[in-house]
Amino acid sequence: MLHLDARRIHALSDYPGLVGALKAMNRQGVDIIERMLLSQPTRRQEHGTGQNDWLLLPAWSFDRYFGIKLVSVFPDNPRRDLPAIQGIYALFDGRQGTAIATLDGAALTLVKTAANSAMASDLLSRKDAALLLVCGGGALAPHLIAAHCAVRPIERVLWWSRRPEALDPAPLRALGLPVEIAGDLDRAVHAADIISTATRATDPIIAGEWLKPGCHLDLVGGYLPEMREADDAAFRRAARHYVDARLTTVGVAGDVCAPLAAGLAKEGDIIDMFQLNRGERPGREDNREITWFKSGGGGHEDLAAAQYLYERHIGAN
Template sequence: MRMISADEVDRSLTFAGLVETLREAFRKGAVQPVRHHHTVERPDGAASTLLLMPAWTDLNAAGTSDGGHIGVKIVTVSPDNNAIGKPAVMGLYLLLDAKTGEPQALIDGQRLTQWRTASASALAASYLAREDASKLLVVGAGALCPFLAKAHSAVRPIEEIRIWNRSPSNAEKAADALRKDGLNATGVSDLDAALGWADIVSSATISTEPLISGEKLRPGTHVDLVGGFTPGMREADDTAIARSRVYVDTRAGATKEAGDIVQPLQSGVLNPEDIIADLHELARGEKRGRTTTEEITLFKSVGAALEDLAAGIAVYSKLKG
């Protein structure tokens, strides 16, 4: 079994390449049970979340000449980690041979998650963002921020990136890191003004109160909601949902786990039939993405085990040679 580090993941992938890998994965599909979701209570701080995300190649489908794979990701989300300088999200990804069950690789799960999450957002944007979208706002300056900035820049002609965070100093640190990578990025303190400026709004926070005000969005904006992964988390308000054509990564996951979908469904702001498509339907051409330059589109991602499987296979195959 090969141990694969974060640096090796970085050397194995490109955003443009992984977007296309995910497009093909959603087109073909895989077996992916709804993930296990467990709350780990702590007596001295916020509860952690344990996520178990299995998926495997459908051996009855075409295109499994490599014999297929089984993968499972083990993730912990610990909100209090930010206060001690550690990432909130940690994890490992185990890749196995689908026929024999033999372990093939143990991959840095945090880095794999960052790559596949950002690339799934970029995949959605390839269908939903205007083709001339050049202004990107990233809400949240955490570990996903640079990945989202680079992934969206791989599918749209992004010329300027603005970053907002509750802590302005962290927004500026994230912007400085992106500038060192050659991107035109700045930190901003006025979120409402930035929302009205952006062509694409990509939000990756664990907020329980909406940050994205639908009233501030201008026509033609694409909203990418990444952070909320429980029914109690919320990044966009009801107005943003009501003004948008709504899309999700998977219907099963988003309608059960994503507060930005679950809460509007419960209140009646959103009806099930208002969810226009998921990534399977978009990738297969079964449903349409953006239809006009003026409409607001909104994509809610909670993460799909298929994404991890596809990214894990891509990394393993590249390093295997």
């Protein structure tokens, strides 16, 4: 059985292609999608600085492919020189039920998540967006930079982290990406056309009063109710609110469930990527609108990326 390791996944990944695969998956839909966060005491370990989680994300497109990602999130791992996210993806042939490939789960998560944000930006951000701000110093941030730059004419990238000394823009600059370290978050947000956040913040780092008209806000990091990256003012200023999948955002992610609980919107007001890609609900309507997107992930996204990478590998050999 084929195994695509991290190096091979990164070699195969091209963001325009992955964005196209995600759009196609959202248009055609998926027959089965689930998300399970195993939270029994033996499977979630509470500790002094947070918690360790194990997530299972299956999806099935009948007669095409099905698969499951098993991924662990251990936030303290970087202190041990280990990735915070680790796991594996198992891909099956949907016609015969045959296991056909495994893929490195961490690498798949990085490229899929970045491509998902780029897909939303391609559908929602201004076509002339030129200044990108990425917040976060984890492994995902460089991929978000590359993915957003692949779908918009980005002329300048600001990269912000609470620990700026840990950021290394050199590999991105070597790829021709115009990356510079941002010192003042307030000032960077005021200037940005696209803001992409990938943090584990529990208190919002993005204030709605900082957002300029026409910007696009891409919230990626928080996947639990207690996590928030943008405040209520940012939610209120957005013309509409978009999520990738209701299963992993509404009632799950703090940036969505907290404003809903506060009565700032109703669940029916939220637009998901299935609806947007099918033309069932509106996207951006003018260049002064603020667009707000929350990425929670989902098994259908992993399946779309896994089958794309598998087919690309087979086609190259």
